[in-house]
Amino acid sequence: MKTPDHDPWGRLLQSRLTEGEGGAPNRFDYGGLKASPEDRAALKAYIASLEAVDPEALSRDEAFAFWVNLYNALTVEVVVEHYPIASIRDIDISPGLFSNGPWGRKLVTVGGRELSLDDIEHGILRPEFGDPRVHYAVNCASVGCPDLAAEPYRGEDLDAMLDEAAGAYVNSPRGARVEGGELTASSIFKWYMKDFGGTEAGVLAELRKYAAPALREKLENIAAVASYDYDWSLNDTAEPENGE
Template sequence: MKYLIIFFCSLLSFSTVAAPKADLWAYWNSSNEKSTQVIDHSAWQGVLNHNLTVKGQNHLFGYANITAQDKQALKGYITTLTKQDPLQFNKKEQFAYWVNLYNALTVELILDNYPTKSITKLGGVFSFGPWDKDITTINGKKLTLNDIEHRILRPIWKDKRIHYAVNCASLGCPNLASQAFTSSNTEALLKQAESEFVNSTKGVNIQNGMVQLSSIFEWYAVDFDGESGVIKYLTQFHPELKQIKKKPSYDYNWALNEG
């Protein structure tokens, strides 16, 4: 019986690691393109300024040393965002809204459960991580982190660089941006995040004719037009990939991005 339970749990863990498909939640695919309203993300920027440090190729968050003032600022920022109706803003403001909200909610989630070695430990006994748990309510609708990433951001904007913008509080993840996203800096931040990740060893590691890629490129290969599309895309940054015939391996470090 013990081995059956272990086997069942291993199957459950495997299935939960499988990446969700982009599945549009049509309600959120609406905007007011005539709107010139600008969302204030300065509180989030302040939290980042005080707690995010750069060490090597990683951006590390000081969960252990965050002040009560910054915790309150974070909660206040999230509350302010969730009380707004994102559908009343234009698409550029919406994109920044959703990315910043996702990242702020993730940081809050870690802080509320700190200390923890990995975000994957927060999903309960039969879950791999907290991504399917209701985490916020906007316009009277409950949302999970997976809803924001896979039912709003990916299907509406259809930009592969979204994977570099949302952060899962892990060392294997593309870094939490040191700047809050805004409608005016989004393109620059996406380009920067893309460049940093694909040129880091956690994104692409080429050694002795072998290629190890981030598991992101396996989980979300569909967003890069399949495995061959992934290689074609990455060859823009690493021309030497043209000479490597062996299939890549994949890896991901779920350790907390703690500093």
């Protein structure tokens, strides 16, 4: 069985990702990667190597990590191919008259199946694994999104990495913030409320589950989400103040 080697992805993340501080998002150097033939070749080779893997032969955790890493690497590749852009939604390559973004375009073939980013997230990761923490792991190249992880997901560390990602996002202003006694939450919790129990009470339970003490105290008297928001600006190192 061919097992996935995620080290090449790890090296790209190490050289091109800048970690945010104090709840600021991690940012990626798309322009630098685009300007580097070596890095572009490494990214394409990594994705090709994953295409040669049989995910059915992997353990559950290894398969989860495989699909998350593939999703994130493909997202970086499609952004780099169309860079410079202000938002991933500007990449209008999905089929359909009213679609926007790259999510519907078939980008990769795994196990004989042509797959889009939507196929990976909504056809495989969400239904087959049933873990809402997937929303903290897959990255859509946007400031409002949970961070692109600074290292590859790996089966042996999966649970801890998912919990870490959940905590980092929920406790950032992008995930949840309470101002004037009102809660503003990421639109992710609205778009995918089904995965968080199907109700706003489920969303509140999710936030409280991962809230650090300071946020948990603010959430104590919150009975509803006042509003949802999301920043689609590209999580690009070239414009560090963008969307902040």
